[in-house]
Amino acid sequence: MTRLWNDPASFADDVVDGFVRANGRWVRRVPGGVSRSTRSAEPEVAVVIGGGSGHYPAFGGLVGPGLAHGAAMGQLFASPSAQQVESVVRASEQGRGVLLTFGNYAGDVLHFGAAQEAVRKDGIDCRTVLVTDDIFSAPPAEQHRRRGIAGDLTVFKTAGAAAAAGYGVDDVERVARAANARTRTMGVAFSGCTLPGAETPLFTVPEGRMAIGLGIHGEPGIELTDIPSAAGLAELFIRYLLGAAELPDGITARGARVVPVLNGLGSVKSEELFVVFSRVAELLEDAGVELVDPQVGEFCTSxxxxxxxxxxxxxxxxLERLWLAPADTPAFRTGAVDVASLQPVTDDGGGARPAEDDALPESSEDSRRAAARIAAALEAMRLAIDDEAAELGRIDAIAGDGDHGIGMQRGTAAAAAVASSLAARGAGAQTLLERAGDAWSNRGGGTSGAIWGLILRTLGEHLGDAEHATGALVAAGLAAAKDAVTAYGKASVGDKTLVDSLVPFADTLAARVAAGDGLADAWREAAEAATAAAEATANLLPGMGRARTHGEKSLGVPDPGAVSLALIARRVHAVLDTAAAATA
Amino acid sequence: MTRLWNDPASFADDVVDGFVRANGRWVRRVPGGVSRSTRSAEPEVAVVIGGGSGHYPAFGGLVGPGLAHGAAMGQLFASPSAQQVESVVRASEQGRGVLLTFGNYAGDVLHFGAAQEAVRKDGIDCRTVLVTDDIFSAPPAEQHRRRGIAGDLTVFKTAGAAAAAGYGVDDVERVARAANARTRTMGVAFSGCTLPGAETPLFTVPEGRMAIGLGIHGEPGIELTDIPSAAGLAELFIRYLLGAAELPDGITARGARVVPVLNGLGSVKSEELFVVFSRVAELLEDAGVELVDPQVGEFCTSxxxxxxxxxxxxxxxxLERLWLAPADTPAFRTGAVDVASLQPVTDDGGGARPAEDDALPESSEDSRRAAARIAAALEAMRLAIDDEAAELGRIDAIAGDGDHGIGMQRGTAAAAAVASSLAARGAGAQTLLERAGDAWSNRGGGTSGAIWGLILRTLGEHLGDAEHATGALVAAGLAAAKDAVTAYGKASVGDKTLVDSLVPFADTLAARVAAGDGLADAWREAAEAATAAAEATANLLPGMGRARTHGEKSLGVPDPGAVSLALIARRVHAVLDTAAAATA
Incomplete structure (x- = not known):
């Protein structure tokens, strides 16, 4: 239960503020997260980690010599935006390339991916290694689809040590991939968690029961059982993790050297962890496994x-040499880091891209008129989501983490506010859409923030600040947005995502406009197609790295992202219809 | 809530086992707790800390180079026994003297005090510095009576650093005293805690409320309020801690250099702590205080x-130099410890006193007969406590930590079992009483374990293994036990402790025996005097380092230790009476 906060809306920011005030020896605050406050004598490949907040010490607590160079820190349980990641990368990189490494969640994949694209344009050699250690989030044959949980630490630590040892970016990436391939995690939970200011838990576990495989954002587990004894839990862990299916390629348990990381998710006490670890160690030793540098504590919480x-x-x-190498961060310290050789970094984010110029680019009167209509549409989108936020959260909680409604509310509110202000100041359509999209992805966070930010920015690029915003231009812009979303999100139609309604929406809109319909009429058809497609997602199992093995729980329930898009499409049609009637 | 354990009775032992398995790099298990697994090149003064379990990382987590040399670890929330402390001291000392330092609780004072006496007899220069940082446990003018809580860390750390720097025992003691005099802590709580296997919480805080000054074992606080915002809590802390009454002698806030330690007691999240710390840091800076090396995390939990x-x-x-010196322990690491210079220590407690010879000393038939009767008396004592354990726990919870009934049950059960076995094997009275007393203090733990262990051992010394156990000898032995308890416990009649019934009991017994009464008759009178005195403690306020400022809560409720003694005295009279009738 959370009791201490000021304003729930600023909680994640307040956490970063206090964290940096307490840990200035290691980190400085930069836009989007933290970066090291010291630099080693020789430049290093920069290892940039990150994800949603609420998992301390992941991710800011793992920044410092011998470990990560920067951490992008999103809202609670929501991915940082592409802009945030990019800012942390620019503040952290030292001219030798960058490794982005983070848990495999759709929102993080989108945002870190967009940031990678952006810095690559400036010639920065940027690579990505996803952490995929959670054995219950996809079958063994599909390790690449698994989510990342406490195994983050082994990948981050070895990559950071490789960077500190002077490895080039190819080798840092290779080490991170090797570490991930050799890391397996199994989790259980006894309760859910309640975010600051929330009246109900984000998710729950029935009293006295244990959920096996429950994700760190409440993604469904595989089974509910009674709570075993501490020794019984140790035996369960070892039965799964030493099972043939979970041994990495070419490994046999007997004689292998293993770092065990027993991680508390939040309110389990150190004393309980030690009692469990006592039996874990015995069982591993019985199996002939040699224990190296065991870790018992909190490394990735929920x-x-x-x-x-x-x-x-x-x-x-x-990997053993790199695991044991010195590291010195707020939450993970080992060995003797040569502190005397470190140089202070005093700029507070000067490495980040300078704040966007607040002046507005020139725009045509036509484009300003279109921009005003878009601002009205964004306000309609905000109202559409407000009306349905609770229901969106409810259906998201069945297969996901239940924050879709909240994230969409934050995102549409931010986008509508920015759009209203820019329209009043006379911004063109492109400027308004790009900045509204940035606001959406920054404030909304998560997968939906990334996708909607991308849709708005792509549409803006097509409309420009000067052109007349014809139906054909809008349809082409949304077709391009569809392509951009499917490319970034790596989701296809049928994966039970927003793509399931976005594709028929954009395709229908383009077809009807090409057939000569006016925008308002074409949009109505497209919105109807999107609605039908969103409803049909109830018959699908989720894909795209989400809990495939538990997808049956969401059968009969539509995808919240697809539903949001349909809701928005219908409400925007009403705006277009009114506008068409006014000009008719 | 605790969910993971095997057997609640072995929980504290299981914790130590897992802790040592995970942290063999720093600690090895020795009887009674842990000692460092390495030794520095030059011998050091040994800093030995300890207390009850359930406060991780206090105390075992703070053992390692630059910090403590050993930690005596008792049962959950119960002091280690004198034997445990002594064993850890012997395993840790390196010929340069020993500093015992621990929080000021009556049970710890007794047991560490007895251990100090024991090792001093062997020429070990052993000193004690009590930690007394909890500002709400006694008024400012009585700092020496205050309890020790999270401020433990500053005293342990600076003393350990002084030892590592080669200071002699005089200077290590001086540093610890100076650190304690300059350390102040204020605590608040939002919930109680529940020990493994317990059906009800050990103590509670009403839902949605905050208890100011609640002790780490549930000792009553000064006030209940609504839960403030994170910033509001920071302001409350600073208002008290920068108040004139709590500034150490000769200090003004402006320009002072301060280490702030923001400590989570168990289930408060790191994120919440950072939000509180953000405002704490602002307020300290506003007051002109310079922050040095802030600590935010768990250092002493409940x-x-x-x-x-x-x-x-x-x-x-x-103190600043010593605070910042390198340290490397399971739970507290700072700076670069020169690990290469450390030598492994491989013996597992060889430094501890060898296990007592299991062979029985010779004894007379008279003494064996007395021993059999004493074993029967101990069994009667066990039953007396079993019958009243719940009520003893209830009255203890009003001004104390509510574990008196449980501790007395553990202690009497262990003593009765040892006595029964030794009587069957033909032990004399002294051997039986000494070993039963050791079992009581080891298994019972806490203050009551220490006192009853002392009573049994002292009586045993008087009875011997050969003498005829006359009433005069028993009365003299119990008079000596009374003196020993008051000397060790530093309590006087009227402090609302067991001494309040022990003194009239022993005095009446001595007087009646001197007047010519038989033992059974004299004992009846003594038991009646003890009962009346125990009942009269309901009119007293507690003393002896206990929560003086909150003593009014216990007005109307007798002292549980005094009541136990009266219950035991009455039940033993029945045994004596039966024996007297049988021999009459």
């Missing part, structure tokens, strides 16, 4: 969730 | 209690 995970990191010679 | 404390450690030049 706010105040009561739960435990066990990670096994199967070493080879290089 | 199991799964939801609560927060803020410690301010007011530095001088020497």
């Amino acid at each position: 706010f105040d969730m009561a739960g435990v995970s066990l990670t096994l990191f199967w070493l080879d010679e290089e | 199991f799964d209690m939801a609560g927060v404390s803020l410690t301010l450690f007011w530095l001088d030049e020497e």
Whole structure:
């Protein structure tokens, strides 16, 4: 239970503020998160990590010599935006390339991916390695689809040590991939968690029961059981993690060297962890596994969730050397870092891209008129989401983390506010859409923030600040947005995502406009197609790295992202219809 | 809430086992707790800390180079026994003297005090510095009576650093005293905690309320309020801790250098702590205080209690240097410890006193007969406590930590079992009483374990293994036990402790025996005097370092220790009476 906060809306920001005030020895605040406050004598490949807040010490607590160079820190349980990631990358990179590494969640994949594209345009050699250690989030044959949980630590630590050892970006990436391939985690939970200011828990576990495989944002687990004894839990962990299906390629348990990481998810006590670890160690030793540098504590939490995970990191010679190398961060310290050789970094985010010029680019009267209509449409979108936010949260909680409604509310509110202000100041359509899109992805966070930011920005690029915003231009812009979203999100039609309604929407709109319909009429047809497609997602199982093995729970329930898009499309049609009637 | 354990009775032992398995790099298990697993090249003064379990990382988590040399670890929330402390001291000392330092609780004072006496007999120069940082446990003028809470860390750390720097025992003691004099802590709590296997919480805080000054074992606080915002809590902390009454002698806030330690008591999340710390740092800076090396995390917990404390450690030049010196322990690491210079210690407690010879000393038939009767008396004592354990716990919870009934049950059960076995094997009275007393203090733990262990051992010394156990000898032995208890416990009649019934009991017994009464008759009179005195403690306020400022809560309720003694005295009279009738 969370009791201490000021304003729930500013909670994540307030956390970063206090975190940096307490840990200035290691980190400085930069737009979007934190970056190291010192630099080693020789430039290093920059390892940039990140994700939603609420998982401390992931992610800011793992920044410092020998570990990460920067952490992008999003809202609670929501991915940082592409802009935030990009800012942290620019503040952290030292001219030798960048490794982005983070847990495999759709929102993070989108935002870190967009940031990677952006910095690559400036010639920065940027790579990505996803952490995929959660054994219950996809079958063994599909390790690449699994989510990342406490195994983050082994990947971050070895990549950071490789960077500190002077490895080039190819080798830092290789080490991170090897570490991820040799890391497996199994988690259980006894309770959900409640975010600041929330009246109800984000998710729950029935009293006295244990959810096996429950995700760190409440993604459904595979099974509910009674709570075993501490020794019984240790036996369960080891039965799964030493099972043949979960041994990394070419490994046999006997004689292998392993780092065990027993992680508390939030409100499980250290004392309980030690009692569990006692039996874990015995069982591993019985199996002939050699324990190296065991870790028992909190490494990736889920706010105040009561739960435990066990990670096994199967070493080879290089990974063991890198794991044991010195590191000195707010939350993870080992060995003797040569502090005297470090140089202070005093700028507070000077490495980040300068704040966008607040002056408005020139625009035509036509474009300003279109911009005003778009602002009205964004306000309609905000109202559409407000009306349905609770229901969107409810259906999202069935297969996801239940924050879709809240995230869409934050995003549409921010976008509508920015748009209203820019329209009043005379911005053109492109400027208004790009800045509204940035506001949406920054404030909305998560997957939906990333996607909607991308849709708005792509549409803006097509409309420009001077052109006359014809139906054909709008349809072409939304077709391009569709392509951009499917490319970034790596989701296809049928994966039970927003793509399921976005594709028929954009395709229908383009077809009807090409057939000669006016925008308002074409849009009505497109919105109807999107609505039908969104409803049909109730018959689908989720894909795209989400909880495939538990997808049956969401059968009969439509995808919240697809539903949002349909709701928005219908409400925007009303705006277009009114506008068409007024000009008729 | 605790969910993970095997057997609640072995929980504290299981914790130590898992803790040592995970942290063998720093600690090895020795009887009674842990000691460092490495030794520095040059011998050091040994800093030995300790207390009850359930406060991780206090105390075992703070053992390692640059910090403590050993930690005595008792049962949950119960002091380690004198034997446990002594064992850890012997395993940790390196020929340069020993500093015992621990929080000021009656049970710890007794047990560490007895251990100090024991090792001094062997020429070990052993000193004690009590930690007394909890500002709400006694008024400012009585700092020496205050309890020790999270401020433990500053005293332990600077003393450990002084030892590592080669200071002699005089100077290590001086540093610890100076650090304690400059450390102040204020705590608040939002919930109680529940120990493994317990059906009800050990103590509670009403839902939605905050208890100011609640102790880490549930000792009553000064006030209940609504839960403030995070900033509001920071303001409350600073208002008290920068108040004139709490500034150490000769200190003004402006320009002072301070280490702030913001400590989570168990289930408060790191994120919440950072939000509180953000405002704490602002307020300290506004007051002109310079922050040095802030600490935000868990340093002294109260199991799964939801609560927060803020410690301010007011530095001088020497203390700052010692605070910042390198340290490397399971839970507290700072700076670069020269690991290469450390030598492994491989014996597992060889430094501890060898296990007592299991062979029985010779004894007379008279003494064996007395021993059999004493074993029967101990069994009667066990039953007397079993019958009243719940009520003893209830009255203890009003001004204390509510574990008196449980501790007495553990202690009498262990003593009765040992006595029964030894009587069957033909032990004399002294051997039986000494070993039963050791079992009582080891298993019972806490203050009551220490006192009853002392009573049994002292009586045993008087009875011997050969003498005829006359009434005069028993009365003399119990008079000596009374003196020993008052000397160790530093309590006087009227402090609302067991002494209040022990003194009239022993005095009446001695007087009646001197007047010519038989033992059974004299004992009846003594038991009646003890009962009347125990009942009269309901009219007293507690003393002896206990919550003096909150003593009014216990007005009308007798002292549980005094009541236990009276219950035991009455039940033993029945045994004596039966024996007298049988021999009459």
